[in-house]
Amino acid sequence: MKVDLFDFELPQTSIAQHPASPKDTARLLVVGDQAFEDTCVLELAAHLRANDILVFNDTKVIPARLVGKRGEAGVEVTLHKRVSADTWYVFARPAKKLKIGDTVHFADDLSADVCEKTDSGEVLLHFSRTDDPLMETLQRVGVMPLPPYIKRPKTGEAQDGNDYQTLFATHLGAVAAPTAGLHFTERMMASLTDRGIKTARVTLHVGAGTFLPVKVEDTRDHKMHSEWGEISAETAAAINQARRNGGRVVAVGTTSLRLLESAAQDNGTLAAFSGDTDIFITPGYRFKIVDVLMSNFHLPKSTLFMLVSAFAGLKRMKAAYNHAIQSGYRFYSYGDACLLARDEDTSL
Structure with a gap:
């Protein structure tokens, strides 16, 4: 596909320089088939169902x-x-x-x-x-390796040491944060538990390649950098059980989604996984395991915008991003979030 298909006008003022405070007060755009709902990350549980399972990336960012x-x-x-x-x-x-x-x-x-x-x-x-x-x-x-779109002195800012780690950060190795996970707080986790929503963790050590621009004209010519990830047998079993119980797999962030899809089987089950993945997801990809995606807003012509367009449909994502820009949503690592259903199932 032509990379220009994933271009859109993004004002520099839309790129967040600091996270919301508290983190769970960031805005959340629920993207339906015909309409958009403007809400707050803290209200996420209201848009999920009992027996759904949220999958978090528990990688920990090093001062890289x-x-x-x-x-x-x-x-x-x-x-x-x-x-x-x-x-x-x-x-x-x-x-x-x-x-x-x-x-x-x-x-x-x-x-x-x-x-x-x-x-x-x-x-x-x-x-x-x-x-x-x-x-x-x-x-x-x-120094914490913030993306180049977030302006900092070379020595960084002390607060980024906490702001750029998720609540789940456990395994050192990432050089970029799994940013959708940055929104979660203890009170959010309590609200999910109260609703009967399950959680699981995987590890994908996000590489700095996530920041690299796509310089080719056609997506077929772009080479993704590989990243190391791991899904334990216990996590795979928990996710498979949740699906058998009628729950949906909700990937928190594109990093969790990429790892889950790397380990997914053609029959819709998940296998344990340990190793590198360079999966590059563009429209036309057939998703095997992830039903719902929570993601931050991404930059034009980026591999991450290509991924969300593959998941929820390019036309729908362009309309959603236009709504977000016009409504003052904040983009990228420290920005707001959206909640997406897979293109063939647009109900949330």
């Missing part, structure tokens, strides 16, 4: 952005994908000036050697440190 120097030249890197405890693929600026064998110094006790440069623009760094494990060192010297 580092500022350093190669000689006297400044270098900024964002960790992208783990190869080993001390070796990561990164996106670097300026990547073109880095050469294999160069050393980048980030702090007195943290430096990295350039081992490889890929055709896709990634750089492989091997980190050297004096005392603490790399993850502990990053907690001291790294």
